[in-house]
Amino acid sequence: MRGHVDADALVACTRALVEVDTQNPPGNEQAVLPVVRHLLEPFDPRFEEVEPAPGRASLVATIGTGGGDRPTLIVNGHLDVVPVDGPGWTCDPFAGRLDGDRLYGRGTADMKGGIAAAVEALHALRRAGRQPSCDLAFHLVADEERGGALGTQALVDAGAVRGDACLVPEPTGLAVCVAERGLMVATITVFGRPAHGSEPRRGVSAVEMAAKVVLALHAADFGGPAHPLLGTPTCNVGVIEGGSGHNTVAERCALTVDRRLLPGMTRAEAEAGLRARIDAIDDGDLRYELEVSVYGEASELDAGHGLVDQVQAAMVAALGQPAPVIGMGFTTDARFVRNQAGIPAVVCGPGEVSQAHVHDEWVAVSRLVDAAAVYAELFASFAPATAATRTS
Ligand SMILES: [Zn+2]
Known part of the structure; x- marks a missing residue:
């Protein structure tokens, strides 16, 4: 199948997507939809x-009979990219410059290259004289980089996420990712009682109290067994700011913490875990408020699910060997598909995670070609699989 993939066409397709600026914020994914429609029109x-908000559009493109007589495989890819910030880029982030095997530009790895590989897979199948075994529903969505409320979540709310399985071509180096940790960001504001800096024990220092909170939370062990692919939940105190000057006992100090969560852990449990550790601090002067600003739950597919076997079979057919099965420390839109729509999903795409969100982002053209070949094999062989076919 790899010989039927047209690398030049794949580069041109990726470039066409990269050339449209969809930095989120503000997003403006509507601007790239004419390009996407044009790319898929041959099928x-x-x-x-x-379009839940002006300019924040997602597109569902269903290829096949759509008559309900064939299974449906969803391909979920986000059209937004993270902002190009600072002067760190040495090339035009929206030009798609090719240098040897590297295609540079914002979104080449995360994840316009993955979307292009899925489109090129359809062409490759045609050239090979083969047909998809299923209907294919391309969900090309807005807002993934800012939580997905205006993208995949909006599609779920609209009842548009229907299918038997889902492939998310986010950059995994073509490893098969079946689990991802959740994320909770919380701000803990600690309150003190000001006094003159020359007499610190006359007041209550919010900075001192916050220091105790930091020691209670940062890199703490929150108990429970480790997940085989995701390890243990974590807590990073990433930001601290407080006090008004050296000569005043601090009245206020705020901490921003980043918690990474395991599947099955609810927002309430994650918040309660933080409060329990703070409340266990033995100091009657400690007063605080806790506010959660970001929450995305963890999700997973049993590594023994038949969908994983089918992706691995496509790997073997296209590339000669199966790929590692992995978990990832951060969230993707797969969680909406798994947890809300109840559809099995794997994340597997070209590009390395280390290339996502960085200056001079690039993807290897050879890996785009690999991905297109794997996707073509999967499209040609996909059949709904249900329960685990083997123990993981
Ligand atoms: Zn992404």
């Missing part, structure tokens, strides 16, 4: 758009 799709 005669039915298009449906969901």
